[in-house]
Amino acid sequence: DQQVKQNSPSLSVQEGRISILNCDYTNSMFDYFLWYKKYPAEGPTFLISISSIKDKNEDGRFTVFLNKSAKHLSLHIVPSQPGDSAVYFCAASPRGGWNTDKLIFGTGTRLQVFP
Amino acid sequence: EAGVAQSPRYKIIEKRQSVAFWCNPISGHATLYWYQQILGQGPKLLIQFQNNGVVDDSQLPKDRFSAERLKGVDSTLKIQPAKLEDSAVYLCASSPLLGDSYNEQFFGPGTRLTVL
Numbered sequence: 001d002q003q004v005k006q007n008s009p010s011l012s013v014q015e016g017r018i019s020i021l022n023c024d025y026t027n028s029m030f031d032y033f034l035w036y037k038k039y040p041a042e043g044p045t046f047l048i049s050i051s052s053i054k055d056k057n058e059d060g061r062f063t064v065f066l067n068k069s070a071k072h073l074s075l076h077i078v079p080s081q082p083g084d085s086a087v088y089f090c091a092a093s094p095r096g097g098w099n100t101d102k103l104i105f106g107t108g109t110r111l112q113v114f115p
Numbered sequence: 116e117a118g119v120a121q122s123p124r125y126k127i128i129e130k131r132q133s134v135a136f137w138c139n140p141i142s143g144h145a146t147l148y149w150y151q152q153i154l155g156q157g158p159k160l161l162i163q164f165q166n167n168g169v170v171d172d173s174q175l176p177k178d179r180f181s182a183e184r185l186k187g188v189d190s191t192l193k194i195q196p197a198k199l200e201d202s203a204v205y206l207c208a209s210s211p212l213l214g215d216s217y218n219e220q221f222f223g224p225g226t227r228l229t230v231l
Contacts (some may be wrong), residue, residue: 004157036222043119043206043222045159089157101146101210101218102171105157 003027004092006106009066013113019077021109023090030092034103035064035075038087047088048075080113087111117141119223121207127229133195136226140188140209145200146170148220149182149192150206158206164190202230 005024013019030073033054034104036044048058050064050073057064063076077084120139127154128134146165152159161180163171165212168189175182184190194201204225210218 006157034219041224043208043224045222048221049219091157098133101220102141102160103158103220107155107157 001026002091003030003090004104004108006090006109008081008109009107010110013070013080013111015082015113015115016079019054019075019080019084019111019113020042021077021088021090021111023073023074023106024071025055025090025092025095028071029094030104032093033064033066033073034075034091035062036089036091036105037106038089044089077111080111082113085111085113119207119209119221121205121223121226123226124224125227125229125231128197129231130199131196132151133193134197134228135191135193136189136205136207136228138192138207139221140190140207141221143211144209144221145187145212146210146218147184148208148210149190150205150208151223152206156204161192162231197230199230202228204228 003026034049035047037047038044048059048062048064050066055066066073079111087110088106089110116156120229125221148163151161152158162182164184167184177179182192205225208220208222210220
């Protein structure tokens with residue numbers, strides 16, 4: 001049962017344009033959402049996050065939008081740069097006491113930014 | 116600050132053999148995680164420690180996988196015996212503490228295991 005879904009395995013965007021990566025989730029108990037970026041042969045690195053009490057969080061070129069009613073979040077990268085080429089994982093953390101930082105990951109979207 | 120260290124980076128074994136992976140988290144991080152990432156999938160949590168105690172091992176195949184964090188610092192993950200489907204990247208991560216608010220997890224580079 002895939003609780004966090006990234007339905008687009010890959011995305012190709014021209015440098016300078018906007019990249020939009022999408023993520024859907026099924027579990028309404030998730031209350032914190034994160035995006036991780038992964039380069040080949042490296043571990044994932046944290047990019048940006050959003051709490052369920054917000055619908056938008058912005059950090060420089062990166063903005064995450066959360067639509068709780070649709071159980072959908074998206075990551076916008078503007079403008080896209082070649083160095084953004086990587087695999088992006090959406091992750092969710094369930095609500096609840098001592099185990100609130102358990103992460104459920106999606107399958108990832110490979111972003112390629114070309115000149 | 117040094118990141119999460121893992122070794123070896125690559126390992127090739129035959130099925131039914133045993134293998135062990137080592138992880139040294141960021142200094143001072145109380146919580147340590149082992150994830151399995153199969154090709155084309157996202158990381159899946161195998162086990163989570165806080166200090167030297169197990170917080171969650173619900174997805175650890177306990178008939179063949181074991182993990183320990185005896186002194187609450189570094190950790191080892193063992194597979195015995197290995198199966199073909201264990202071929203994956205094994206990621207270790209750590210975070211500062213376990214509490215009510217989310218703490219960012221810092222990942223190591225992973226160990227790529229190939230079982231032939």
